[in-house]
Amino acid sequence: xxxxxxxxxxxxxxxxxxxxxxxxxxxxxxPVELASAGTELSTDxxxxxxxxxxxMGAAQLGFSGGEPLVRQDLELLVAEAxxxxxxxxxxxxxxxxxxxxxxxxxxxxxxxxxxxFQSTDSDISELLSGSRKAFAHKLAMAEAVKSAGxxxxxxxxxxxxxxxxxxxxxxLSHALGADYLELANAQYHGWALLNRDELMPxxxxxxxxxxxxxxxxxxxxxxxRLFFVVPDYYEERPKPxxxxxxxxxxxxAPDGLxxxxxxxxxxxxxxxxxxxxxxxxxxxxxxxxNAYRGFDWMQEPCRSCPEKEQDFxxxxxxxxxxxxxxxQPDPVCTKSDQRSQxxxxxxxxxxxxATSASMQYRTWSASQSIIASTQ
Amino acid sequence: MIDPVSIPQLNKxxxxxxxxxxxxxxxxxxxxxxxLNESAGLILSYVDGVKTVANIIAELTERFPQVxxxxxxxxxxxxxxxxxxxxxxx
Numbered sequence: 104x105x106x107x108x109x110x111x112x113x114x115x116x117x118x119x120x121x122x123x124x125x126x127x128x129x130x131x132x133x134p135v136e137l138a139s140a141g142t143e144l145s146t147d148x149x150x151x152x153x154x155x156x157x158x159m160g161a162a163q164l165g166f167s168g169g170e171p172l173v174r175q176d177l178e179l180l181v182a183e184a185x186x187x188x189x190x191x192x193x194x195x196x197x198x199x200x201x202x203x204x205x206x207x208x209x210x211x212x213x214x215x216x217x218x219x220f221q222s223t224d225s226d227i228s229e230l231l232s233g234s235r236k237a238f239a240h241k242l243a244m245a246e247a248v249k250s251a252g253x254x255x256x257x258x259x260x261x262x263x264x265x266x267x268x269x270x271x272x273x274x275l276s277h278a279l280g281a282d283y284l285e286l287a288n289a290q291y292h293g294w295a296l297l298n299r300d301e302l303m304p305x306x307x308x309x310x311x312x313x314x315x316x317x318x319x320x321x322x323x324x325x326x327x328r329l330f331f332v333v334p335d336y337y338e339e340r341p342k343p344x345x346x347x348x349x350x351x352x353x354x355x356a357p358d359g360l361x362x363x364x365x366x367x368x369x370x371x372x373x374x375x376x377x378x379x380x381x382x383x384x385x386x387x388x389x390x391x392x393n394a395y396r397g398f399d400w401m402q403e404p405c406r407s408c409p410e411k412e413q414d415f416x417x418x419x420x421x422x423x424x425x426x427x428x429x430x431q432p433d434p435v436c437t438k439s440d441q442r443s444q445x446x447x448x449x450x451x452x453x454x455x456x457a458t459s460a461s462m463q464y465r466t467w468s469a470s471q472s473i474i475a476s477t478q
Numbered sequence: 479m480i481d482p483v484s485i486p487q488l489n490k491x492x493x494x495x496x497x498x499x500x501x502x503x504x505x506x507x508x509x510x511x512x513x514l515n516e517s518a519g520l521i522l523s524y525v526d527g528v529k530t531v532a533n534i535i536a537e538l539t540e541r542f543p544q545v546x547x548x549x550x551x552x553x554x555x556x557x558x559x560x561x562x563x564x565x566x567x568x
């Protein structure tokens with residue numbers, strides 16, 4: 104048997120503080136089985152996680168969820184993160200944020216707040232998030248974040264229902280004074296995979312949005328930076344997911360499950376819990392974290408592929424979701440014999456006539472029904 | 479061309495930090511991290527918003543008299559750092 108590959112330290116820690124969320128976005132990256140998660144970690148549990156991860160070398164920290172603002176101890180966690188030397192990012196919908204909290208988080212040492220928007224229009228926002236007031240509130244909070252002196256990163260998750268608003272999205276973000284704008288197409292995991300046929304933009308929509316983005320960049324070379332992420336289904340090679348399994352990224356789920364990627368809960372592996380083991384043991388020794396490290400686990404055509412060191416065979420969760428076997432090549436790759444599944448989804452997206460009425464919203468009860476139906 | 483009397487200042491949205499685990503300086507910014515090589519990290523650690531480029535060249539020349547190309551290395555790095563928006567000059 105080949106020896107285990109050398110283990111590099113986790114540099115990025117994603118702390119998913121809770122699965123609770125006031126919104127119900129149908130492209131949420133949380134697992135569809137979120138209602139089966141155990142009780143949330145305590146403040147002291149999180150302190151321990153932060154200390155152990157920092158000791159191993161983690162420097163970037165994301166507080167995410169669900170909606171992390173529903174945790175009343177968020178300021179305490181931010182302060183501990185600052186004390187330890189993390190660069191901390193709050194990834195929020197902005198719902199539950201107030202000007203006071205923007206200030207108290209800044210005082211606690213938070214480095215950055217990323218607000219995600221559904222669209223530039225309160226009707227579409229309501230359709231997607233289930234909340235009418237959310238949009239106006241987000242605008243106010245974006246302004247509060249800016250005036251508190253944080254770097255401002257706005258994030259719009261793109262899909263067929265909002266991608267044609269790309270000009271308005273860029274203009275609104277620019278008017279709000281964003282330093283960075285992420286125009287990130289939904290990636291089809293979790294809830295987004297359930298709603299894929301409803302969300303996937305057409306090739307034409309995508310081309311137009313990319314063209315608009317490029318034109319804006321050329322016209323404003325020293326201004327707001329735009330990041331455009333296409334749905335990987337439209338690529339011919341898979342993304343280097345997480346830069347390799349358990350190579351630099353560590354996610355801790357609300358109930359303490361340690362995961363090499365925030366979608367990995369869907370995989371049939373036994374993931375360790377930070378309540379039972381310390382981060383070093385989890386990262387270095389657990390079978391789940393070693394399952395897809397290096398290249399020995401690969402099947403053909405990945406195993407002998409000259410590109411395997413660039414894309415690491417793509418995304419394990421996507422391979423599992425589409426083929427039922429997580430060690431298969433990511434079916435996005437045109438060298439995969441399962442690519443036809445991705446092409447079929449694209450064909451559906453390009454002759455689409457369904458309506459948003461058939462979307463499956465991310466709610467606790469929807470998650471419970473999904474869990475019940477798979478048992 | 480970088481003016482030697484200009485004062486470089488770290489972009490306030492970046493944080494320069496020594497990372498023991500990586501054995502190098504890193505620049506941290508929203509959801510990102512740049513690992514700096516030894517000379518880049520060292521030069522940036524002299525950027526404090528007070529010293530001019532000429533001051534930094536003088537201090538590093540004194541500290542490393544054996545390195546011939548130090549002034550041009552620093553100027554070249556400042557140009558890169560400016561293009562990357564890590565530093566701005568006043």
